[in-house]
Amino acid sequence: xxxxxxxxxxxxxxxxxxxxxAHGAPLTDIQLRVRALESLLVDKGLVDPKALDxxxxxxETKVGPRNGARVVAKAWVDPAFKQRLLADSxxxxxxxxxxxxxxxxxxxLENTPKVHNVVVCTLCSCYPWPVLGLPPVWYKSGPYRAxxxxxxxxxxxxxxxxxxxxxEVRVWDSTAELRYxxxxxxxxxxxxxxxxxxxxxxxxxxxIGVAQVKAPRRW
Amino acid sequence: xxxxxxxxxxxxxxxxxxxxxAHGAPLTDIQLRVRALESLLVDKGLVDPKALDxxxxxxETKVGPRNGARVVAKAWVDPAFKQRLLADSxxxxxxxxxxxxxxxxxxxLENTPKVHNVVVCTLCSCYPWPVLGLPPVWYKSGPYRAxxxxxxxxxxxxxxxxxxxxxEVRVWDSTAELRYxxxxxxxxxxxxxxxxxxxxxxxxxxxIGVAQVKAPRRW
Amino acid sequence: MNGIHDLGGMHGFGPVDPEPNxxxxxHDWERRAFALNLxxxxxxxxxxxxxxxxxxxxxxxxxxxxxxxxxxxxxxERLLVEKGLVTGKELEAMRPQGPVAGVxxxxxDDLPKALRNRRAARMDDHLATPRFKAGDRVRTKNLNPTGxxxxxxxxxxxxxxxDRDHGVFxxxxxxxxxxxxxxxxxxxxxxxxxxxxxxxxxxxDAIYIDxxxxxxxxxxxxxxxT
Amino acid sequence: MNGIHDLGGMHGFGPVDPEPNxxxxxHDWERRAFALNLxxxxxxxxxxxxxxxxxxxxxxxxxxxxxxxxxxxxxxERLLVEKGLVTGKELEAMRPQGPVAGVxxxxxDDLPKALRNRRAARMDDHLATPRFKAGDRVRTKNLNPTGxxxxxxxxxxxxxxxDRDHGVFxxxxxxxxxxxxxxxxxxxxxxxxxxxxxxxxxxxDAIYIDxxxxxxxxxxxxxxxT
Numbered sequence: 001x002x003x004x005x006x007x008x009x010x011x012x013x014x015x016x017x018x019x020x021x022a023h024g025a026p027l028t029d030i031q032l033r034v035r036a037l038e039s040l041l042v043d044k045g046l047v048d049p050k051a052l053d054x055x056x057x058x059x060e061t062k063v064g065p066r067n068g069a070r071v072v073a074k075a076w077v078d079p080a081f082k083q084r085l086l087a088d089s090x091x092x093x094x095x096x097x098x099x100x101x102x103x104x105x106x107x108x109l110e111n112t113p114k115v116h117n118v119v120v121c122t123l124c125s126c127y128p129w130p131v132l133g134l135p136p137v138w139y140k141s142g143p144y145r146a147x148x149x150x151x152x153x154x155x156x157x158x159x160x161x162x163x164x165x166x167x168e169v170r171v172w173d174s175t176a177e178l179r180y181x182x183x184x185x186x187x188x189x190x191x192x193x194x195x196x197x198x199x200x201x202x203x204x205x206x207x208i209g210v211a212q213v214k215a216p217r218r219w
Numbered sequence: 220x221x222x223x224x225x226x227x228x229x230x231x232x233x234x235x236x237x238x239x240x241a242h243g244a245p246l247t248d249i250q251l252r253v254r255a256l257e258s259l260l261v262d263k264g265l266v267d268p269k270a271l272d273x274x275x276x277x278x279e280t281k282v283g284p285r286n287g288a289r290v291v292a293k294a295w296v297d298p299a300f301k302q303r304l305l306a307d308s309x310x311x312x313x314x315x316x317x318x319x320x321x322x323x324x325x326x327x328l329e330n331t332p333k334v335h336n337v338v339v340c341t342l343c344s345c346y347p348w349p350v351l352g353l354p355p356v357w358y359k360s361g362p363y364r365a366x367x368x369x370x371x372x373x374x375x376x377x378x379x380x381x382x383x384x385x386x387e388v389r390v391w392d393s394t395a396e397l398r399y400x401x402x403x404x405x406x407x408x409x410x411x412x413x414x415x416x417x418x419x420x421x422x423x424x425x426x427i428g429v430a431q432v433k434a435p436r437r438w
Numbered sequence: 439m440n441g442i443h444d445l446g447g448m449h450g451f452g453p454v455d456p457e458p459n460x461x462x463x464x465h466d467w468e469r470r471a472f473a474l475n476l477x478x479x480x481x482x483x484x485x486x487x488x489x490x491x492x493x494x495x496x497x498x499x500x501x502x503x504x505x506x507x508x509x510x511x512x513x514x515e516r517l518l519v520e521k522g523l524v525t526g527k528e529l530e531a532m533r534p535q536g537p538v539a540g541v542x543x544x545x546x547d548d549l550p551k552a553l554r555n556r557r558a559a560r561m562d563d564h565l566a567t568p569r570f571k572a573g574d575r576v577r578t579k580n581l582n583p584t585g586x587x588x589x590x591x592x593x594x595x596x597x598x599x600x601d602r603d604h605g606v607f608x609x610x611x612x613x614x615x616x617x618x619x620x621x622x623x624x625x626x627x628x629x630x631x632x633x634x635x636x637x638x639x640x641x642x643d644a645i646y647i648d649x650x651x652x653x654x655x656x657x658x659x660x661x662x663x664t
Numbered sequence: 665m666n667g668i669h670d671l672g673g674m675h676g677f678g679p680v681d682p683e684p685n686x687x688x689x690x691h692d693w694e695r696r697a698f699a700l701n702l703x704x705x706x707x708x709x710x711x712x713x714x715x716x717x718x719x720x721x722x723x724x725x726x727x728x729x730x731x732x733x734x735x736x737x738x739x740x741e742r743l744l745v746e747k748g749l750v751t752g753k754e755l756e757a758m759r760p761q762g763p764v765a766g767v768x769x770x771x772x773d774d775l776p777k778a779l780r781n782r783r784a785a786r787m788d789d790h791l792a793t794p795r796f797k798a799g800d801r802v803r804t805k806n807l808n809p810t811g812x813x814x815x816x817x818x819x820x821x822x823x824x825x826x827d828r829d830h831g832v833f834x835x836x837x838x839x840x841x842x843x844x845x846x847x848x849x850x851x852x853x854x855x856x857x858x859x860x861x862x863x864x865x866x867x868x869d870a871i872y873i874d875x876x877x878x879x880x881x882x883x884x885x886x887x888x889x890t
Binding site: 249250252253254255256257258259260262263264265266267269270271272273274275277278279283313318319320323324326341342343344352353355356357359360361362363364365366368369371372374377378384385386387388389390391392393394395396397424 | 443444445446447448449451452453454455456457460462463464465466467469470471472473474476477478481490493502505506508511514515518523524528529532533534537538541542543544545546548549553554555556557558559560588589590592593604607608610624626634635639640642643644645646647648649650
Binding site: 035038041043053056064094100133137138140146158170 | 781784830852
């Protein structure tokens with residue numbers, strides 16, 4: 001009907017290897033633009049290319065939802081930690097070494113049989129980097145930012161989470177510098193699992209509040 | 220900074236002669252699409268191409284702001300007509316033969332030294348066709364629709380109309396099926412002019428409320 | 439719906455940009471798209487509110503990136519399929535696959551009458567007794583329907599004064615969805631700029647909005663909390 | 665500003681569309697655009713609120729038609745010029761024309777400390793006495809500034825209850841425009857879904873929004889008109 005469909009299609013493009021000379025594919029406008037800007041800033045002494053590489057490596061391979069999963073698993077097995085986590089989330093998370101940029105002031109939200117929490121940032125895409133890494137495309141997308149505050153149950157249903165009418169849904173719009181992490185309910189049938197095994201069950205989506213944690217089938 | 224600048228640039232494209240074969244220029248996607256759709260609807264017997272031609276001719280050459288200008292000029296010279304125009308705008312305008320689609324229910328708004336009226340349609344681009352013809356691009360544009368209700372004086376200033384602090388600005392958002400026509404103030408120094416000469420002074424913009432009517436310099 | 443079309447009060451669009459000596463149409467396809475919309479509308483399979491609602495469904499990024507007659511074209515194609523005049527397959531291939539029963543294109547001779555209609559959305563005044571009169575203070579409701587509405591977002595849960603009672607009109611919200619002609623009073627309601635936009639608005643700015651009676655409830659008297 | 669970025673409550677965007685096994689970055693240029701933003705930010709010529717405000721200036725059609733890191737790139741280019749690190753000419757030609765005095769690129773060795781900062785927007789709690797406490801009913805103001813704000817449109821002129829006092833933070837609205845670190849209390853305010861969206865909202869939905877004290881005023885007690 002029109003050829004103006006730039007936005008959301010990007011979400012489903014998988015990695016395009018657009019590094020220099022890869023497959024000899026021509027560079028797109030945006031690739032050229034970013035490359036030129038990087039050269040300009042390097043030439044002007046404003047950025048150090050090695051620092052760029054380190055930044056990328058940090059957020060692509062070192063910081064991610066595995067951190068948050070460890071926090072959740074520890075809270076499930078260690079009642080004293082859980083208490084500290086809910087009382088002073090930033091300090092308790094720092095005990096595990098997860099601190100820094102976009103996680104300076106953390107708030108952990110506990111899901112219960114009567115309360116389901118879900119996190120959004122309607123104005124930009126604020127997200128707790130030290131515990132979850134960088135946000136997925138859907139979290140930054142128009143549909144999620146637009147709809148979660150007005151139709152949270154509809155959004156949750158699309159993620160396969162059907163919250164009962166007797167359960168209160170609490171949506172947290174991260175409009176300031178607080179960053180939120182959902183502490184999901186520990187699934188039944190995981191009593192004998194170790195902290196490390198439990199951490200394997202905890203998904204990024206569960207810590208945003210758009211999924212529940214499931215026990216492994218054959219446990 | 221990006222190549223996504225489709226929208227407003229169109230406003231300043233002048234007539235591109237994209238009729239069949241004109242200058243041998245290739246047809247754009249939208250031209251092809253509209254042409255194919257027309258063929259489809261004609262072939263299915265849903266539209267008559269001669270009726271299309273007549274519709275275009277009607278709104279391109281027969282109906283336009285000259286109609287509204289005649290209404291305004293008559294109101295300026297004929298106090299009884301003016302009274303009828305403000306009391307029952309639709310009926311008074313019909314006296315001059317201006318009736319029909321998108322003008323079925325008219326309201327005329329009189330500008331005075333103390334009240335300046337301006338018309339907008341924030342939700343779509345409703346406009347009184349029988350008296351003004353089809354709306355200009357700026358009237359249908361994001362900036363006009365977005366700003367007129369929140370910053371009317373700023374919008375008016377951009378059009379060169381500086382409304383004094385002692386003058387009330389009334390913005391009319393055409394959200395239903397009423398269509399509005401502004402009756403501008405008759406400029407000073409036009410006392411001896413005929414109705415026809417006065418009509419020549421009245422611009423489309425003045426009848427939307429984004430301009431004032433000026434007396435001719437050498438009158 | 440709280441759609442992208444509901445632009446009133448937004449910042450960031452830049453200045454208004456009038457074009458000197460602007461032609462009625464900028465491209466021949468605009469002429470045809472305009473006329474196709476009118477001619478197809480005359481078939482009577484949809485009403486003007488359905489037409490607006492169809493355009494409101496254009497994806498937001500596309501809506502902002504395209505011009506007025508592209509919105510019209512989007513709405514037309516959507517309605518042609520929705521109302522069964524054209525199949526999705528026909529639209530994709532742009533080739534007719536069969537006739538439509540009981541439909542007759544409007545001819546040139548029928549046009550003058552069709553264009554000079556005197557009554558469209560207005561209904562008989564006796565069909566709905568007015569609940570409000572000029573001078574009454576009203577509060578708009580906080581409605582956020584996913585369907586069509588003509589109550590803009592910027593004017594919800596706001597207090598105004600009835601300026602005049604326009605009479606009875608077809609209620610757009612129902613008309614767009616069900617096609618039913620529900621009679622409702624339509625009022626012009628005056629809102630002070632500061633009521634809509636807060637203390638930074640001009641003290642002598644007023645916004646008049648045409649609102650259907652179901653959008654309104656009586657407001658508490660001045661001096662009470664508004 | 666009432667910008668296109670303020671998406672809360674809009675309809676028409678379609679379903680959320682998660683990507684299975686999504687990579688952190690989809691393109692190499694995203695990696696570089698991300699890192700350039702952080703590295704340039706470390707130069708200290710602007711703060712995070714200026715960064716957000718810069719992105720909010722992207723023309724609305726462009727904002728919706730582009731992805732997250734394109735927004736970042738737009739904001740970065742805008743700030744580089746605005747803050748005098750790059751000239752408009754340099755940006756257009758993408759060629760350096762001269763050095764910038766008093767600026768030193770962050771090196772690899774400086775990174776760990778920069779990334780592991782423990783304090784960013786938070787200020788000392790004694791800098792601002794709280795006007796509200798948990799349980800207090802508050803009404804958000806109807807503010808429509810052309811500047812930066814973190815009070816979303818959907819939550820203006822609405823009544824909620826203070827859930828908790830987060831302490832004192834740099835007031836984003838001032839920080840984005842003047843760079844001044846004005847201390848203000850920041851509260852989590854709980855709003856019932858029906859207060860924000862009207863009678864069609866879920867009866868057991870609540871929205872918690874982090875709001876600075878200047879956005880709030882005391883609300884009339886329950887039972888009064890809200």
